[in-house]
Amino acid sequence: MRMLRLLSSRPLRCGCLAGIYETYAGPIVWIVDAQGPNCTDPTHRVGHALEPGRRPDLIPSSRSAV
Numbered sequence: 001m002r003m004l005r006l007l008s009s010r011p012l013r014c015g016c017l018a019g020i021y022e023t024y025a026g027p028i029v030w031i032v033d034a035q036g037p038n039c040t041d042p043t044h045r046v047g048h049a050l051e052p053g054r055r056p057d058l059i060p061s062s063r064s065a066v
């Protein structure tokens with residue numbers, strides 16, 4: 001998946017840091033940029049995409065800010 005640009009980054013409740021990227025194909029994706037020292041979620045690995053559609057805590061609070 002090719003990233004067009006970094007839109008924003010945001011800390012997750014588990015302590016990880018996620019980057020919000022716009023892709024060339026259009027969709028916005030969340031990628032784990034840094035794993036929190038206390039994170040126990042096995043899906044949170046640096047460079048892996050998250051699925052904000054299934055995770056209310058991953059939805060950006062304001063789309064207009066993007």
Ligand SMILES: [Zn+2]
Pocket residue numbers: 012014015016035036039040041044
């Ligand atoms: Zn995490």
